[in-house]
Amino acid sequence: MANLLPLPVLLPLLGAALTLVARRRPRTQVAISLLVLAASLGVAIALMWGTHDQGPIVLWLGAWTEPLGIALVADRLSALMLLISSFVILVVLVFAIGQGVADGDEDSPLSIYFPTYLVLSAGVSNAFLAGDLFNLFVSFEMLLFASFVLLTLGGSGSRIRAGTTYVIVSMVSSFLFLVAIAGIYAAAGTVNMAQLSLRLPDIDPTVSLALQLMLLTVFGIKAAVFPMSAWLPDSYPSAPVPVSAVFAGLLTKVGVYAIVRTQFLLFPESPLHTLLMIAGLLTMLVGILGAVAQPGIKRMLSFTLVSHIGYMLFGIGVASGLGLSAAIFYIAHHIIVQTALFLISGLIERVGGSTVINRLGGLAATSPVLAILFFVPAMNLAGIPPFSGFVGKVGLVQAGVADGGAVAWTLVVGSVVTSLLTLYAVAKTWSFAFWRPRAEEGADQTFEIPTLTPSFGRLSDAIGAVVAHERPSTPISPPAPSRQVDRPMPPLMLGAASAVVVFSMGLSVFAGPLFTYTDAAARQMITRDAYVEAVLPQEVP
Template sequence: MTVLVALPVLLPLAAAALSLALGRFADVQRVIGIVVLGAIIADAGVLLHLADAHGPLVLQMGGWPAPIGISLVADRLSALLLLVSSVVTFAVLIYSIGQRVADYGRERSSTTFHPMYLMLCAGVSLAYLTGDLFNLFVAFEIMLSSSYVLITRRTTSQRIRAGMTYTIVSLVSSLLFITMIALVYASTGTINLADLGAKADALPDGLTVALGLLVVIVFGVKAAMVPLHFWLPDSYPTAPAPVTAVFAGLLTKVGIYALIRTQTLVFHHHESWKLMLGIALITMIVGALGALAQNDLNRMLSFLLVSHIGYMLFGLGVYDVAGLTGVILYVVHHITVQATLFLVSGLITRHTGTVALSRMGGLAKAAPLVAVLFALPALSLAGVPPFSGFVAKLALLEAGVGAGTTAAFAVTAGAVLTSLLTLYAMARVWTRAFWGQVRAPEPDPDPTDELVVGTGTSSPPMVVATGVLVASSVAIAVLAGPLAAISERAATDLMHGETYRTAVLGGVAHE
């Protein structure tokens, strides 16, 4: 069964090559993408069941044993995030086909969108499943190369400028990443995560702290935590809605995943992590205040994305089973809800012809279905009960209070304040875009572009794909009990680490 661990990486890579070769056949490209991502959802579901029932599944590539060879590992955390991410990428692909984001004024589909999208999915899967730092670096580079192509399609000057900002920041982060790998290898003689878990403890305290902080900076850039977030609000809003949705839903969460994995498996903390708690508080507040200052809907959502990264850092800073359980719940919730909101933003833009909140109005009458599709994830993001955001935030608040430290109490209060600010931001969007008099759609600024806006309508696949993600966020709340239970088991595995190490180094998985 261990071959199932490689399929989420190998299938989209092979499909990307096939899709590129068949670039003249738009329908074939679309079918390939849908079939492959559907297969990955099924595979991820099986991996999650097996990992939860029997422990981590490990595939030693090429038959080389760890820590010498390449290990792919599917434990409870990686399998759960892989499943949620696969559902999101599948829905976004359906949305993009409906929006014809791959066509851009051509009679046939662009040869680049579908292959690059599949490459991005392969990079995300590899990041979740890899068992060593170097292949984690490879995963980020796969995501960087494919995302750069996706973010700079329709080469306007604004998009190229945003793409360059995104790429330069990512390349600097990659240089720091490869430097960190070199320093870790020079210090320990290994880059295998399971092997590092034991060897890092033998390093001098000062060296361990320095390496740990470098890891935080590297993955903090990827996760867009304050003050390393400046690139995100300028980069994401310029891309088409489905591209922005998959970026917002997945790429920053991969950075959070890498932080969680390295800070629990390699760099251990024996009590609440005050530095991370401070960063979490600043990230929450700065992001929320930045959102309130925006008139551009996509920029506002981008700042809220930054703000809610702080909740995930909060749980990591608490650094116990309760805190990590809250992190996992929040990542699952946020992947789904944040991607959904950017898809809804695309629907709003298609109806109004603008992203400026001050030029919208009356959508609740003109497009009641879009109003519903916005309201549910917006309430969830704000943490209004009984939605998934409330479940995840409640777990984090309980963990913060349970930690019993002054720093944890301060961040808990900051989390409540941030929820109120998020609710205010969502109410502001509602009153400006959905209430008031119905406004005529603004004319399409580029009528020769296949990606039309201001039509007053949405294609059925766009609405259905968005509805699927809205339903998924509701399902997270409905299944809060089982999801919290598996998240708690995953958090327990993270805190102790022996299950992961034994599975990778010993070849045997234990409960």
Template sequence: MVNPVLLLAVPMGLAFTVPVIERITGRVSRWVPVAAMLFNLVLCVRLIPAVLEGPVIVQLGGFVPPFGINLYVGPLGLFFAGLIALAGLVISVYSLTYIRTGPLARYHMLYILLLVGATGVALTGDLFNLFVFFEILCISSYALVAYNGDRAGLESSVKYLIQGSVGSSMLLVGIGMLYGIFGTLNMADIARSVGMVDQGVLFVPLIFMLGGLGVEAAIFPMNAWLPDAHSSAPSSISAVLSGIAIEVGLYAVARMVFTVFGISDLFLFLAFLGVLTLLIGEMCAFAQSNIKRMLAYSSIGQIGLILFALAVASGVTVTGGLFQFVNHTFSKGLLFLSAGYLIYRSGSMEISSLQGMGRRMPLTSLAFTVGSFSLVGLPPFAGFPGKFLIVRGALERGGTVIVVLTGLVLLCTILEGAYFFRVVQALYFREGISGGSGERAPAAAAVAMILLMMLILALGAYPQFAETFLRSAASDLMGAVEHVGSVL
């Protein structure tokens, strides 16, 4: 069996070789992220048989948990590591031609480090390294948001930095409090002891930790940084922030709630918070005329939907929520990547400037349309199975409050369809306006968009292939007792 540590060590090592490779060979350095993510994807596939037999626990330095550092590679962690590698690979292919100016070595190095941080969050088994990997992810993100060097990007990066620093401080304080209470930072060890402690004692560290993680997850009201950051960053980075970074933040929230604390009293509150985040995100997206800000607010809405699915806490809704993680990664990635060249061709981020692009850029417009339909949840796209499982599971769970919240979820889906239809209408059913660049998306970008469209259609047509593994991942998330038993 391959060592899961390689999922972190090899890409991190490659990241620091990028400046050297660029100095020696020039533009060959742009292929390093492709190689790093391809390596991780192959490794994740090779780990599947072992992980399905039982979680793979890696003890670093020879220290047996709860002492020392350990990686916990269960179905859920491997699912996220594989999703990060696959999305990171496709976006790095897109970046081959999309990122042409600026300090290219810096871009590719930070891009790899961002993905290493995200992978580390997915696989770590202790809270201190959760914080360390989050810092790697966040610091790389701050720099990449400002990569274009314009005023908007710099301002957005500073806003993100300030709010992210507050979130990081809250997370660190919460971790420190937990260490003071339990005398350990190992997640499984804390989960084993949490029932022996008065629940009131855990309230303050829980608030600090969820508040800190909620900033990166873009959960309302801690998401003010997101619209500016996503709209100002290069479109490739917008795709990573939306499809990977904030999802990893939500993954960490779920790990804390289900695995570490296991406090079921939180679930109804989180369901409310999820639907509130969904409502605010979709209403703000509907009000936008700037396409990247519309997509940014849409990401907030999707995070709210997934949070609601996880908080309902049935096997069906959690599986649907994990399916929606996949759909959002692929669909929102496709939307941002296609929007990047639509904006480049039209010369503007305004939706009105995209009129007639369906004829001028047919492949790119088709990619945006497929991403839109999938995110709304129309069959036969990848968004339909996930939303269907979420709604079905919530209604089966029952209860007046959950049923009302589910009705609001369906209402938000209609609102989501309305603002995406407005863009599709501009692309195909409005007369084009002159201006912008005459360049079409180059081959690398076209390959990336076609790959994402194929993945979306394949998952929509054959959801059962993904559902089998996602059920295992859902059981891994909800099985705190099994987690403790496998680690300690």
């Protein structure tokens, strides 16, 4: 079983090399990418079963004497994240293929999409399996490289600006991460996380606190925690729909995962739990207040993405078994629901011609299937029972009530308010886009600058790059009211979005077994013994 651990990283990297070689053969690129990602999903399923059956699985690389080598480690938490991310990456690629088929032309040079996307997949998998801080740093750098290329597909000025902002923020966080790694190595003589869990309690508490703050700052930037979240709402909406979907679903969760891993493995007696809860409360409220003010669906979803990171910090900050279990459950739920909503925003744009809600209307009559597809994950995001969002939020509220502190109770109230405002934001979007009648010819309405929909390339070249750039609009005097284009939804795009929605409903149906799994994962994280003993059996008394 341990020999499976490198495959979620090696297979996408090998696929990236092969698709780069096959850059002039679109069908070959498609086949390689789908085969590689399907195999990675199969490996993730096997690893999840293996960690559940036999505990943490470890593989040392490089033939170095332990613990000098590179360790890949899978436990219940990392196996769950690996499974969810592998599913999302595969389905989003299918959506992108459908978009490329529907919108391709013969003039695009964007064959770089496939190898870059596979590198992104390898970086995500490596982050979840990394057993030392430097390997985790390498994962973030892989994500940075791939993200910049994917964000700037098409080369428009708006995308270059958004990509530049993203890269600058990411480079600052990477520099801080390197400084933190250097400080940790100087203080403890290792960067292996299992070894650090044994050595950090013996160093000076002030030094330990400073190192913890540096790591939290780095991962807070990656996870878009307030006040380090301003970069996200401008970066993600400008990307192609498949790119923004996988970014929104996964990349911030890698940062949250890193917070969970380091907080509970390296700093279990942290004095910063209250700070995390306060950051979670501010992230919730600031994010959702931004969401309710947005005229565009993708920007609204980007702000809700920031807001709901606060729920995850809620569970991490409470630092109890129930709180951590609910946070892990909510991470899995949010990856799926956020990905679904971004994919559906692409379908809305295809059918309605825009994602600015003032330019939409009557989509429920035009496409009842699309109305249902948006409604289900939207209500799930808002936490309406019996969906998984409600289950996760109830778990977090129970953890806050059990904590009993003033900050925890404030978080409970803030989480309820945020949930109500999320319901308002998504209900307003659904009402404007789907329920209200379409504006009649010559009727008064607010006119928004039309979104630009560039079309890119052949099957392999277009994938992920045919999307409208959504930006804050400027009211002007219209020569005529906007019209919807009522284009049909390509089967692959519709099928991929539907698959993610069905998966989200599966999380609701099987919420009980999933919570049982996350309870076990939380216990494993809090006790730490199984993880440390699996990695360093010779150092555990």
